[in-house]
Amino acid sequence: MNIDLKIMRPAKLAGLLNSTCLGEVTSEGRVRRNVIRAGLRVGDSTKVNVLAYAAWLLASWHARRTRKRMTPVPVSPPGTPPRAVRPHPWIREFLYYGYDPGTASVVIGPMRLSSRINVPALHEFGGTVAIRNRRRRVRKAGHAGEIDVRGGRVVYSRLRTAAQVARANRLNEQLYGPMYRIATYPSRAFMGPALAAAQPSLPKLWAASVRAAS
Numbered sequence: 001m002n003i004d005l006k007i008m009r010p011a012k013l014a015g016l017l018n019s020t021c022l023g024e025v026t027s028e029g030r031v032r033r034n035v036i037r038a039g040l041r042v043g044d045s046t047k048v049n050v051l052a053y054a055a056w057l058l059a060s061w062h063a064r065r066t067r068k069r070m071t072p073v074p075v076s077p078p079g080t081p082p083r084a085v086r087p088h089p090w091i092r093e094f095l096y097y098g099y100d101p102g103t104a105s106v107v108i109g110p111m112r113l114s115s116r117i118n119v120p121a122l123h124e125f126g127g128t129v130a131i132r133n134r135r136r137r138v139r140k141a142g143h144a145g146e147i148d149v150r151g152g153r154v155v156y157s158r159l160r161t162a163a164q165v166a167r168a169n170r171l172n173e174q175l176y177g178p179m180y181r182i183a184t185y186p187s188r189a190f191m192g193p194a195l196a197a198a199q200p201s202l203p204k205l206w207a208a209s210v211r212a213a214s
Helices: 010-017 028-038 050-069 119-125 162-176 191-206
Strands: 095-100 105-110 127-132 144-150 153-158 180-185
Touching (some): 028 050, 105 191, 119 127, 153 162
Antiparallel strands (some): 095 105
């Protein structure tokens, strides 16, 4: 029997894989789902390139094993500078300085990015912050919401009355917890230690930069 490894129907490929000594290892449905995930480089709903499909399966298996073997980067101890989880230039690219006329001083530090939480200040000084629970929702009349929990499944329906809205909000809180949680962050200063390390060299750096007006 001649087998074309470049063009094979998903059903035929599933039958071929299941005909080994291992027995049933896949199904036509699984082959089709994998082809959709892999994209056109492997095939489409009518034909599959077996060699490309096998290469994609091997690469996916290797990627899963690599992710499992990755050792998480430990969090820096409180009182020490924060440790980057992955190499990135965010702090270096968004580190600015400016002159404050009100205090006649220069302000140096990282810029606050588009976030509701001032992360640089939390790192530097520590503190507490309220973090929004992303799974919580405020249900309103006219919209869908939780009306019951049956057999471990949440039942949703359009909310029409104030009583239904109140029940949906109660169920939402019971299922997903409070709307906010309070998180406490110990200080992991990095600008203060940097200033302390550079301070002995500052007079030499500024010696030829500031001159009296003539």
